[in-house]
Amino acid sequence: MSDSILEIDARDLLCPMPIFKIDQAIMGVPLQGRVKLVATDPGIERDLPAWCAINGHVLIDLARKGRIWTAIVEKGS
Amino acid sequence: MVDDSEIMTTTPFVPAGNRPIRALGLLSGGLDSTLAVRLLQEQGIEVGCVNFHTGFCIQSHTGAMRNPREGAPPPRHDALHAAQTLGVKLHLIDIASDYVRIVTHPKHGYGKNLNPCLDCKIFMVAKAWAMAKELGYDFIFSGEVLGQRPMSQRRDTFPVIDREAGVAGWLLRPLTALRMPETEPEKRGWVDRTRLEGFSGRGRKPQMALAKKFAINDYPSPAGGCCFLTDENYARKLRDLWAFRQQREYSMEDILLLKAGRHIRPAPHFKLIVGRDQTENRFLSGFRKGRVVIQTRNIAGPLTLMEGEVSSREDRLLACRIAARYSKGKESSKVAMSVEYEGVTEVMEVFPLPAHELPDQWHV
Numbered sequence: 001m002s003d004s005i006l007e008i009d010a011r012d013l014l015c016p017m018p019i020f021k022i023d024q025a026i027m028g029v030p031l032q033g034r035v036k037l038v039a040t041d042p043g044i045e046r047d048l049p050a051w052c053a054i055n056g057h058v059l060i061d062l063a064r065k066g067r068i069w070t071a072i073v074e075k076g077s
Numbered sequence: 078m079v080d081d082s083e084i085m086t087t088t089p090f091v092p093a094g095n096r097p098i099r100a101l102g103l104l105s106g107g108l109d110s111t112l113a114v115r116l117l118q119e120q121g122i123e124v125g126c127v128n129f130h131t132g133f134c135i136q137s138h139t140g141a142m143r144n145p146r147e148g149a150p151p152p153r154h155d156a157l158h159a160a161q162t163l164g165v166k167l168h169l170i171d172i173a174s175d176y177v178r179i180v181t182h183p184k185h186g187y188g189k190n191l192n193p194c195l196d197c198k199i200f201m202v203a204k205a206w207a208m209a210k211e212l213g214y215d216f217i218f219s220g221e222v223l224g225q226r227p228m229s230q231r232r233d234t235f236p237v238i239d240r241e242a243g244v245a246g247w248l249l250r251p252l253t254a255l256r257m258p259e260t261e262p263e264k265r266g267w268v269d270r271t272r273l274e275g276f277s278g279r280g281r282k283p284q285m286a287l288a289k290k291f292a293i294n295d296y297p298s299p300a301g302g303c304c305f306l307t308d309e310n311y312a313r314k315l316r317d318l319w320a321f322r323q324q325r326e327y328s329m330e331d332i333l334l335l336k337a338g339r340h341i342r343p344a345p346h347f348k349l350i351v352g353r354d355q356t357e358n359r360f361l362s363g364f365r366k367g368r369v370v371i372q373t374r375n376i377a378g379p380l381t382l383m384e385g386e387v388s389s390r391e392d393r394l395l396a397c398r399i400a401a402r403y404s405k406g407k408e409s410s411k412v413a414m415s416v417e418y419e420g421v422t423e424v425m426e427v428f429p430l431p432a433h434e435l436p437d438q439w440h441v
Contacts (some may be wrong), residue, residue, distance in 0.1 A: 012363040014333070016154050017131055020171055046153040050161040 010039040018028065018044055019051050022073065026057065027076045034060070043055045044069045052076075097123045098267045101214040102250070103205055104167065105303055106155025108284050108296045109220030109252055114163050115291045116251040117218065118268055125166040127208060129201050132173035132332050133180075133305040155297050162295065168212075172204065173329060176402050180306065181325040185237075190312035194228035194302060195237065202242035217397045218249040222284075223256050223277040239410060252276045252284070254303035305336065314340050317441045321385070323347055334382075340441035343397060348441070349384035349396055351403050365417070369393065371400045373411040374424065378404025387418065394425060401429035 008025050010018035018039040026035050037048070045062070047073055052059045056076035063070050104110045104126035114124050156394050160167035179200050183193030205217050221230050229238065235257065239245040246261040249268060254260075255275030262268040288296065305311040314335045319325045321342070337357050338350040349371075352358035360382040362370075369383035371393075381400040387393065398413040402430055406412040407429045416423045 012360075013338065014360075016157075020155065021132065021155070022170060023169055023243070024093065032433075043153055044153040045151040047157050050157040053161050054157065054165075054167050 004033045005036050005072075007036045008038070010037060010041070010044075012040055015041050015043045015047065017041075019047055022048075023051070023055075026055075026073070026075050031075055031077065033075050035073045035075070037069075037073065038069075039069050040067055042067075042069075044071065048073070080282070086179075092308055097121065098216075098262070099123045099125065099214045100262070100410070101205060101209040101212070101217045102126045102165075103164075103201060103217070103219045104156050104159060105220070106157070106159040106297065107220070107303065108288060108293075109222060109225075111159045111163065111220070111293060111296055112287050112291070113218055113220040113251045114165060115157075115293065116273060117268070118163070122268065124163070125168065125212070125214060126156070126160055126163075127168040127170055127205050130159075130169065130171045130173060131176045131197070131304070132329055135303055135305055149205065152190045159296070162293070168208065168344060170204070170208075172200075176200070177327065180327075188228040188307065190307055190309055191315055192228070192312075193307040194226065195234055197304075198229045198238050198419075202238055202244055202248060206242060206244045206247065215267065216249060217244065217262070218251055218286055220252055222251075223253040225279055227279075249273075279357065303334075311335055311398050314441050317342065317348075321348070330364060332363075338382075339359060339403070341435075341439050342441050343395055343399065345391065347383060347392055347396070349399055350382045350384070352379040352381070353398060360441045365393045368418075370417040371397055372415050372417075373401065373404045374415050375405065376405045376412065378406065378412075393423075395430075397425045397427045398430040399435065401427050402432075402435065404429070 008021050020039050026049040060072040065068045100122050176374050179196045183196040185195040188194050209217050249260045251273045254273035263270045337360050338352050341349045361380050369387045371381040383396045401412040411426050414425045
């Protein structure tokens with residue numbers, strides 16, 4: 001696993017832009033590299049797990065604090 | 078209809094390069110496109126899907142921006158969830174920038190509002206076909222049903238879409254195929270036509286019956302529209318934007334802002350967007366740059382954006398009076414308002430505009 005973590009700020013973006021941002025960003029990440037996504041769209045709670053499942057990525061963590069969601073995703077195959 | 082065992086023994090599904098036939102579908106996540114995928118999967122075809130983001134897509138997320146119901150499940154992106162349920166790869170493609178010319182100058186004109194459905198479909202089908210060729214798919218398909226939509230899903234418009242998108246013969250519509258000429262995938266035996274459907278019209282009962290057969294239970298309301306451009310109120314606001322800018326153009330910020338707030342135009346040279354609740358106020362707050370931001374100082378009230386020509390103090394005063402009208406102080410004789418613009422905050426004490434001084438025609 002790579003130690004580096006790419007951070008994506010998707011705050012104030014509405015669906016589907018947070019997913020677009022992580023979809024594009026993860027292309028440049030090596031296998032098993034990690035991406036951190038910060039978002040305010042509540043849809044991320046359901047969309048991010050679905051996006052991970054479709055693309056074979058691993059959702060390591062998804063936590064909400066107030067109206068901000070922070071997720072860690074590990075790039076899969 | 079034929080039974081599955083017959084299909085397995087008679088249909089050559091591996092005609093080229095000893096690999097499964099691959100098809101790329103346009104997936105909105107609605108019932109029709111979901112069923113189209115399942116019909117092809119049933120035939121052993123390897124399906125991938127594409128979903129295009131135009132900027133005008135109505136998703137439950139946008140609805141949730143206003144008045145989110147307490148305890149309601151979070152909103153979701155329908156295509157993503159359909160893809161997960163179907164077990165298919167989904168290519169999410171942002172076409173919003175390229176899409177501007179489709180909205181502003183549609184060759185085939187608009188539908189009832191500002192919906193350029195035929196041009197939109199041609200554009201998306203052409204994009205999907207280009208992607209299919211690039212990614213190694215053998216043909217493309219959609220969930221269109223003959224007679225379901227008045228502008229783009231008609232017997233006379235299907236050939237127009239196929240021809241102008243450069244995909245004649247290579248776009249299969251599995252739900253309505255039996256009412257259409259054979260496509261190349263059918264002629265070549267890649268797809269068994271007898272296992273496709275012949276649905277037509279606006280009714281959804283056959284689709285619902287097929288969904289039940291496939292045990293597909295979780296799909297969005299079939300009656301739901303999918304595009305803001307078909308919405309009368311939204312189209313009116315977009316027309317207003319074009320009229321007062323004297324050009325048919327828009328930015329991504331423009332079309333997002335048209336989705337939120339009360340839009341009030343007291344004069345041709347400026348417009349107000351008044352938040353209707355806390356979630357809209359928060360949303361509008363993200364669009365401060367380049368606009369005047371008006372808020373009440375000591376009492377609860379909306380966040381109001383003023384855009385256009387905003388240099389006149391008299392106009393800003395009127396804007397404050399209108400904004401104050403939607404605050405908790407609307408019955409007061411004096412409400413303190415803060416007016417922020419280009420890093421400078423000015424305080425104005427105003428008498429909220431009475432209802433009779435706010436003409437209906439100011440509401441966009």
